[in-house]
Amino acid sequence: MSRLDSGPKMSLRSAHAHIERDSARNDLRGVPANRGHKPGRIQIVEFGEDGDPLTALDECTQRDYLRCYLHDLHVRWLLVEANYFDRDYLAAFKAFYGESARGYINVCRRVSFFTDGMCSSSAAFRGLLEEAAGGAQQACAALQECFKGFTVLRPIRTSLGRTVLGWYPDDRPGVLSRVVAPCRDYEINIAGIRLTVEGLAWQQQDSAVAACATVGLWSMLQSSAFRDRVAFPTTAAITESAHRTASLGERVFPSSGLYNHHLLEAIKEQGLEPLLIEGDINDGDQPVFSMTRFASTVAMLLRSGFPILLVGKRGKEGHVVCAVGCRPKSPPKLKCGYFEEEDGALENLYIHDDALGPNVRFALREGAAGEVVLFPHAPEPRSAVRPVVDPTNNVDEFVPRHMAVAVVRELRLLPDLLHEKALEIAKDISVEVSGIQGSSPTVPGVHFSLLLVRLADYLGQILARSVTAGKPLARARLALVERIAPLSLYLAVVRLSMAGRPTMDVLYDTSDAAPGLKPMAHVVFDSGIEWLLKKADWLGPYGRRVRAY
Structure with missing residues (x-):
């Protein structure tokens, strides 16, 4: 059976050897050797200079990648909170580290990243922080403008915990924009100052609690698509849920990876x-x-x-x-x-x-x-x-x-089936166009694309980007609500385009499945193909027609 992890299963002896090295290096992390938690001043450190907590970490590919990424984001200042309780690490501590005789501690550090903004020195940045903490809206806005993300440093060998980074500016000429729909806003709070960054959380693999398949699934479940479905489980909870009904006698911790059945069961355990x-x-x-x-x-x-x-x-x-x-x-x-x-x-x-x-x-x-x-x-x-x-x-x-x-459970329509339907529609339209226009050089061919989307988002932002505001947009939205049979919570959309402009969307009910899957409606954006669609009955092969022009 194929594995969903990074290689052969780690032996228990090997796993415990990793954990012993974790303990031996605790004092190298800037974490107090005793178990008491002491108050600590928020540190302002210049990126790459003395005191930068990233350069103090053990050398590893992930640390070097993070430093290169932050460099290209023009990060200059690191704000270091000495005491931070991270939900994901606390779950790992409860599941594994807290029962170890090695004396692990449960407190992390959080490092937030900022560009230079209006601050040319650490003292100036500290002054800006104090103004923001005092409620000065201009200072809060300045901090938000130069905020680029954060990482949690755990007191174990695999130090890089929950990490969210903003994207590089999407400014390369001659290329299309990135598609990053899974990303969402993450909010942090520093001394009462709320800051947000858009991204998707990542973390380094933890040899005791979460192998690569687990942390990949953890990132997946952070998606914007599950914002009202999943309570963002911890890596420890994912590992436990993967073994709840499919352990086959294997121990849960230390984690040595997940098989296919583990991973798929973990997804089901989250209600997906x-x-x-x-x-x-x-x-x-x-x-x-x-x-x-x-x-x-x-x-x-x-x-x-x-x-x-x-x-x-x-x-x-x-x-x-x-x-x-x-x-x-x-x-x-x-x-x-x-x-x-x-x-x-x-x-x-x-x-x-x-x-x-x-x-x-x-x-x-x-x-x-x-x-x-x-x-x-x-x-x-x-x-x-x-x-x-x-x-x-x-x-x-x-x-x-x-x-x-x-x-989500409402999505029952398989991608391959939707792809087959899209090919059929694009072929039919192309044949009809060429049959009437011949090989006219002024008439372009047909491109098609696929999308699974919430009905509310289709009626909202997608139609707003595709239809002229005012009467055309109102006519399309109201027709979909008032003249079409009730639509499912999620729609499958086959979009046809010609010369880079949307021509028609064909809408499918995602709560249905083969056989007998038929379109519920088609939304026409270009009046120029009306002559073609007249060949179809009003309740023709693409469902009921909605004009959006």
Whole structure:
């Protein structure tokens, strides 16, 4: 049975050896040797200078990646809270560390990252902090403007706990914007000052409580798609839930990784539904993904707000990473009569990799068998040189073999079935257009894309971006509410576009499944294809018509 972790199971002797090293290094973390908690002044430290807690950590790839990332965000100031109780670490402490005779402590440190803003010295930054703590709105706004994220430093060997980082500015010319729908706002509170950053949480693998599959699932469950469904379980809770009904006699802690059945059971235990997608190319005894299937499935799920666990091989070892964003490629121009998937290729994939760090940019290429191969592809430094050599250099390529996804229970429509329906619709429309227009060079071909979306979000932000405000938008929204049979909580949307402009959305009920799946409605954005749609009855093959122009 294939594993969803980073290689062979760790023996108990090996796991305990890791834990003993954790204990021996506790005093190197800036944590008091005794168990008493003492008050501590908030420290303001310049990035990379004396006192920077990141440079004091044991050398590791994750630490170096984090320093390079912060450098490219132009971070200058680190705000260090000496005493911070982290929910995830407290759960790990209760499950494992608190019962150890080694004397682990339960207090962490939190480090928040800021650009220089208006502050040229640590004293000036301290003054700004004091003004904000006193309620000065201008000072609070200044801190928020230069806030770039935070990390929790745990008092164990794998120090990097819950970490949320903002994205680099999306300012590269000639490329499409990133798709980061799974991201959400995280709020922290420093002395009564509330600060927010948009991202998705990442953490380093903990050899005692959470292997790579567990921390990948932990990041996945942080998604915006589950904002009203899941109480964001801790890694310890995920490991426990994975063994609750599928342990097969294995002990829970120290954790030595999860099998397929563990991971899928853990998703079910959170009140969600697991979806396991296999590659479409046979490569020996293991499936791999073709480029088109991989790119289209990943893009659809990420646009819909669902992060993806990619299960595969890095070198010769099994590994699991969590895809949290992508950058699509501009689709090629098509001639009349041709059709193609808009997301058939990706420029980049952004991955939370517990062995590297958060938001790692990967590029895609085709292997010898036509399979997708992913490799880290860090951008050029945004200013000067990196503080350390790029830690993504010389990292082995990753070959995904499965995708594991957590979805809400209302989503019963499988991605492959939706893809088949989209191909049929795009082909039909292309044939009809070419039959009337011939090979006219002025009439473009048809691109299609897929989306799973809440009904409220489709009626709200998606239609608002696609339809002219005023009467056209009001007509479309009210028609969907008043003239269409009740729509499901989530919709599956097949969007057809021509020359880069949306032409029509075909809407499916996601609470239904094959056989007999039919569209509930189609929303027309371009009056220019009205002549084509007149061939269909009012209750034709694409469901009831809604005009949005």
